[in-house]
Amino acid sequence: MARPVRKWFDRSSDVNPRNMRLGMYAWLIQRISGIYLVFFLVTHIGAIAQASLGITKGLGAQAFDAFRNPFYAGGPAAPVLDLILLGIVAFHGLNGIRIVFMDLGFGIRRHKLWFWVCMIIAVVASGFVIFLGLPLMGSG
Amino acid sequence: MMWLLQRITAVLLVVFLAVHIWTTNFATGWATLLRAGVDLSLLALALFHGLNGVRAIILDYGIGHAARRVLSASLVTIGFIAFLFGIYGLWPILFP
Numbered sequence: 001m002a003r004p005v006r007k008w009f010d011r012s013s014d015v016n017p018r019n020m021r022l023g024m025y026a027w028l029i030q031r032i033s034g035i036y037l038v039f040f041l042v043t044h045i046g047a048i049a050q051a052s053l054g055i056t057k058g059l060g061a062q063a064f065d066a067f068r069n070p071f072y073a074g075g076p077a078a079p080v081l082d083l084i085l086l087g088i089v090a091f092h093g094l095n096g097i098r099i100v101f102m103d104l105g106f107g108i109r110r111h112k113l114w115f116w117v118c119m120i121i122a123v124v125a126s127g128f129v130i131f132l133g134l135p136l137m138g139s140g
Numbered sequence: 141m142m143w144l145l146q147r148i149t150a151v152l153l154v155v156f157l158a159v160h161i162w163t164t165n166f167a168t169g170w171a172t173l174l175r176a177g178v179d180l181s182l183l184a185l186a187l188f189h190g191l192n193g194v195r196a197i198i199l200d201y202g203i204g205h206a207a208r209r210v211l212s213a214s215l216v217t218i219g220f221i222a223f224l225f226g227i228y229g230l231w232p233i234l235f236p
Contacts, residue, residue, distance in 0.1 A: 031197060038190040045183070045222055049229025093154045100147050129161055 043068035
């Protein structure tokens with residue numbers, strides 16, 4: 001059963017920063033980024049439907065805009081959010097690949113090294129996407 | 141089973157997402173057909189992976205047996221509705 005929030009930071013708690021090391025941080029960030037991405041997915045589906053069906057006016061559209069803004073903004077904030085999204089996706093994806101390999105039994109003894117290898121790949125991949133597509137960001 | 145499907149969709153998502161970013165920005169000619177296939181697959185894969193992830197997180201905090209069934213049924217319903225709505229919204233873009 002879930003512990004009360006104040007107990008998360010007990011000396012014996014797994015998520016007390018004093019007890020957390022690299023793998024635990026990776027687990028926690030994987031989880032938080034996953035939740036963010038679910039919200040993004042919902043707003044992405046909604047925004048695409050909104051655009052293609054031409055629903056941009058009315059109370060429902062306004063309410064949806066307010067909800068989606070932290071995840072899928074239009075306007076001047078869009079490229080910034082796109083960059084944040086790209087970083088979150090790259091982290092979640094590459095750390096996820098590392099998890100799949102570890103589940104298959106590869107790289108467990110050097111999992112910290114592989115974490116950083118995956119992070120380097122994530123940064124390079126994001127850089128490549130930025131190089132290719134930055135002028136297009138925020139356009140959809 | 142869910143664990144395995146979560147891993148399989150994870151790998152597919154990484155591949156399809158890369159293609160999705162490319163086709164969304166640069167697809168012309170034959171690649172528009174690729175784009176349609178990739179986007180529709182991504183819709184299903186991402187919804188499954190995301191909602192199954194939500195389920196895994198909630199189950200980690202320990203809920204009862206009955207609540208578990210309600211949770212799973214709700215997530216399947218949400219996913220199915222979102223999938224149909226997503227196709228409905230995507231269609232005019234993919235096949236103008």
